[in-house]
Amino acid sequence: MDFDHCLSAFRISSSALAAERLRMRVIANNLANANVTRTPEGGPYRKDEVVFRAVLDRAMAPNDPAALGGVRVEGMVKSAEPFRTEYRPGHPDADKTTGMVRLPNVNPVTEMVDLLTASRSYQANLAVLTTYKDLMHQTLRLGQ
Amino acid sequence: MPEAIGPLSGPAGLGALSRLGARPDARGAAAGGPGFGQSLGELVARVDEVQKEAAEAIHGVAAGDGENLHEVMLAVNKAELSFTFLMEARNKLVEAYQEVMRMSI
Numbered sequence: 324m325d326f327d328h329c330l331s332a333f334r335i336s337s338s339a340l341a342a343e344r345l346r347m348r349v350i351a352n353n354l355a356n357a358n359v360t361r362t363p364e365g366g367p368y369r370k371d372e373v374v375f376r377a378v379l380d381r382a383m384a385p386n387d388p389a390a391l392g393g394v395r396v397e398g399m400v401k402s403a404e405p406f407r408t409e410y411r412p413g414h415p416d417a418d419k420t421t422g423m424v425r426l427p428n429v430n431p432v433t434e435m436v437d438l439l440t441a442s443r444s445y446q447a448n449l450a451v452l453t454t455y456k457d458l459m460h461q462t463l464r465l466g467q
Numbered sequence: 468m469p470e471a472i473g474p475l476s477g478p479a480g481l482g483a484l485s486r487l488g489a490r491p492d493a494r495g496a497a498a499g500g501p502g503f504g505q506s507l508g509e510l511v512a513r514v515d516e517v518q519k520e521a522a523e524a525i526h527g528v529a530a531g532d533g534e535n536l537h538e539v540m541l542a543v544n545k546a547e548l549s550f551t552f553l554m555e556a557r558n559k560l561v562e563a564y565q566e567v568m569r570m571s572i
Contacts, residue, residue, distance in 0.1 A: 330545055452541070467555075
């Protein structure tokens with residue numbers, strides 16, 4: 324009797340929960356650095372974005388349900404969006420001739436929307452888990 | 468699990484049941500495939516393993532590793548589900564035993 328196989332839905336949803344948590348952490352980091360003008364690599368902070376990849380067990384047939392493996396975080400990429408610029412001649416990082424300051428390409432509004440999406444996705448995966456768990460309990464109650 | 472409970476309904480299954488009572492570690496010697504005692508033993512061992520995994524996960528959180536809280540809750544849920552399953556199997560077994568003992572000869 325292998326419970327891991329019976330509870331594979333747990334594993335799939337668990338990977339999604341981990342992925343959405345990471346996404347929320349990245350958004351938190353983006354918002355925290357929304358006004359940062361100095362970074363180790365030079366220039367203002369560049370927004371991070373997470374890339375997810377579906378996990379399928381390649382050893383199995385592509386249409387085999389047992390090959391479903393949830394989601395994996397492929398990595399983080401720096402956004403290529405242009406930096407915001409503001410006219411602030413007194414700023415220490417302002418351009419000496421034009422007085423323009425380059426600010427991170429983080430848009431707080433977009434980040435908040437992303438945060439909401441991540442939180443809703445987390446909730447959706449929790450709902451899957453709760454439903455699955457309740458159904459398993461109900462199935463076990465068949466024996467009574 | 469039904470295939471494990473199944474043998475109880477046949478005469479050979481009754482023999483396995485009596486052996487189970489006689490020796491706690493009875494390796495049901497029914498011809499072909501593992502006996503019911505062995506299957507039950509394996510099930511208990513597996514459930515115990517899942518319980519230990521859950522306990523370890525809880526220890527991890529208590530020790531300050533709260534990063535993967537959902538993994539812990541899932542381990543606990545898994546342990547709960549597998550234990551409920553074991554209890555159901557046990558109840559069925561005891562029920563069947565009592566049914567047999569109630570038989571008038």
